[in-house]
Amino acid sequence: MKVGILKEIKQKENRVAMTPSGVEQxxxxxxxxxxxxxxxxxxxxxxxDYVQAxxxxxxxxxxxxxxxxxxxxxxxxxxxEYDLIREGQIVFxxxxxxxSEELTRAVMKSKCIxxxxxxxxxxxxxxxxxxxxxxxxxxxxxxxxxxYLEKTYGGKGVLLSGVPxxxxxxxxxxxxxxxxxxxxxxxxxxxxxxxxxxxNLERLRYLSDVMPKNCFVLMSNPATIRKLLxxxxxxxxxxxxxxxxxxxxxxxxxLGLMKKGSVIVDVAIDQGGCIETARPTTHDDPIFEVxxxxxxxxxxxxxxxxxxxxxxxxxxxxPYALQIADKGYRRAAEENAEIAHGVSMIEGRLTCPAxxxxxxxxxxxxxxxx
Numbered sequence: 001m002k003v004g005i006l007k008e009i010k011q012k013e014n015r016v017a018m019t020p021s022g023v024e025q026x027x028x029x030x031x032x033x034x035x036x037x038x039x040x041x042x043x044x045x046x047x048x049d050y051v052q053a054x055x056x057x058x059x060x061x062x063x064x065x066x067x068x069x070x071x072x073x074x075x076x077x078x079x080x081e082y083d084l085i086r087e088g089q090i091v092f093x094x095x096x097x098x099x100s101e102e103l104t105r106a107v108m109k110s111k112c113i114x115x116x117x118x119x120x121x122x123x124x125x126x127x128x129x130x131x132x133x134x135x136x137x138x139x140x141x142x143x144x145x146x147x148y149l150e151k152t153y154g155g156k157g158v159l160l161s162g163v164p165x166x167x168x169x170x171x172x173x174x175x176x177x178x179x180x181x182x183x184x185x186x187x188x189x190x191x192x193x194x195x196x197x198x199x200n201l202e203r204l205r206y207l208s209d210v211m212p213k214n215c216f217v218l219m220s221n222p223a224t225i226r227k228l229l230x231x232x233x234x235x236x237x238x239x240x241x242x243x244x245x246x247x248x249x250x251x252x253x254x255l256g257l258m259k260k261g262s263v264i265v266d267v268a269i270d271q272g273g274c275i276e277t278a279r280p281t282t283h284d285d286p287i288f289e290v291x292x293x294x295x296x297x298x299x300x301x302x303x304x305x306x307x308x309x310x311x312x313x314x315x316x317x318x319p320y321a322l323q324i325a326d327k328g329y330r331r332a333a334e335e336n337a338e339i340a341h342g343v344s345m346i347e348g349r350l351t352c353p354a355x356x357x358x359x360x361x362x363x364x365x366x367x368x369x370x
Contacts, residue, residue, distance in 0.1 A: 001325040002032045004068030005050075006061055007039035010075045012283035014042025014306030015313065017072040017093070018321075020053035022314045027054030031325050034058050034068055043310040065089070070325055074313065075300055076103055087111035088347065090329050092321060094118055094133075097344060098245045098358040099272045104350070111348040113329050119243045119352060120320060120342035127242060128338070129320070131178050132312035134267075136302040138182030138238065141265040142171070142190065144301070145234040148263045148287055148294050155294060156261035158233045161191040168192050172228045174220060174249055174274060175238030176203050179267050181211075183236045188212045195228050225249060229257040237266040237274040243344075243354035245272040252276050252290075260292035269297040333366075 003026055005018050016039045018026075023033045033055040037047055047057045058064050064071060065084040073093035077085065079102075085091060087110065095116040097104045107114050117129035127134075142160075149169070151157035162168035171187040173180045176198030187194045188211065196211065197220035198204055208217045218224055229235065229250070235258075239246050246268040255277060266278040273279070277290045280299045287296050302309035320339055323332040333340040344352040349364040356363035 001070055001328075002034065002068045003321070003325055004058070004064035004071045005033065005035040005039055005055075006064055006071060006073045007036040008042075008074050008303075009061075009078055009080070010300060010303075013075055013300050013303040015074045015300075015303050015310045016040045016043050016045065016306075017074050017313070018318070019043075019311060019314045020045055020049040020055075022318045022321075023050055023053040023055045025318060026322065026325065029322055029326055032056070034064055036061055036064055040310075043306045045310075070321070072317075072321060074303075074310075076100070077107065079106070082106040082110065085110040085112045089113065090115060090324065092117070092317075092324065094270075095344060096270045097352065097355040098243060099270060101359050104355060104359060104361075108345055108348050108350060112345070113343070113347065114345035115324070115329065115339070115342045116243070116344045116352070117317065117342065119344060119354075120338050121242065122338055127178075129313075129316050129342075130240075130242075132316050133302045133309065134178035134240075135182050136305060136309050136312065137267050138179040138236075139186045140301050140305065141179070141183045141236045141238070141267050142186035142234070144286075144296050144298075145171075145236065145263045145265045146190070148296055149233060149261075151261075153287070153294070154261065154289065155263055156233060156259065160187065160234065169233040170231045171195070171234045171236065172225075172232040173197065173236045173238055174225065175236075175240065175268075176200070176207050176217070177238065177240055179240070180236070180238035181207065183238060183267075184211060184215050187234075188215050192234075195232075197224065197228075220249070222249075226254060226257060229254055230259075232258060233262055235262070235264045235275075237264065237268045237278070239268050239274040240271065241354070243352055245358050246274040248274060248276045250275045250277075255291045255293050258293050261294070263294045263296065265296045267301065270299045273297065
């Protein structure tokens with residue numbers, strides 16, 4: 001199969017969908033890999049690195065879309081790419097369809113095969129292609145939140161760790177999944193007082209066993225959230241419903257409970273956000289203020305640490321990409337239910353129930369696929 005690796009064009013997105021090592025393994029399976037020029041530059045990989053690994057280099061994205069049966073990206077296609085996607089072409093990337101009806105309808109119109117990284121799912125319910133970027137984003141949420149708490153950025157001027165004789169900061173993390181757990185680890189390691197909320201009692205029992213003593217694990221509900229917002233220096237939104245819009249758990253009215261100069265980092269923003277006042281921001285313009293509360297809502301946080309992120313992403317995606325390239329998408333999905341869960345659209349038909357529900361569209365599950 002001819003496999004294309006595109007250069008990301010989302011603002012300040014420095015990741016790339018495959019490392020030269022991944023290309024080498026694709027080539028070993030007999031596939032021809034075409035990489036768009038300077039696609040890997042932001043992650044520290046040159047065109048020569050890809051050529052030495054067995055790839056050819058294309059000058060434009062159009063060449064990739066025209067020539068390749070399987071196209072891989074990191075972020076969702078942008079409007080300038082919609083007309084380049086071909087009918088029957090397999091596009092394998094993070095789509096986050098439920099956050100954008102425009103994107104959903106445009107990809108349906110292209111009649112491609114859309115396989116979403118974020119909905120590939122293991123039998124235990126885990127999301128193997130979302131996990132590595134959730135780990136990165138969770139850790140970055142504390143790093144960025146701590147920065148914007150500095151007075152020079154309009155924050156309260158609080159050091160999360162505190163110092164001897166001065167109390168540490170308070171971090172409230174809503175959602176105890178991969179993002180929330182990694183955020184809590186970072187915040188606890190800095191010495192902050194951390195509250196980690198989740199609505200799954202079994203998950204809370206597990207977190208209670210494994211988290212350090214300065215992490216307090218609580219059931220998530222509106223009353224608890226309202227109480228903790230009054231104490232919070234930093235709030236991290238870390239809620240995920242696979243493939244669907246994130247629920248709004250912090251309302252505009254609740255902001256009035258928070259102290260001026262506190263910071264919100266909504267990691268769920270790529271699924272619409274779990275904070276009512278959140279809206280997507282960019283690495284160039286990452287924050288905005290509502291009612292004196294600083295909001296950081298960058299939708300591609302891991303793009304800022306692109307070398308780490310690209311290697312972590314390739315480690316996770318490559319085994320699935322090899323199966324799709326080796327067998328074709330249908331046989332790969334029929335033989336591996338994990339891939340079948342990722343198949344969101346087939347030639348204009350929406351096959352992901354969560355996306356269909358988000359926009360009131362018809363869902364047509366493909367026969368033989370999950």
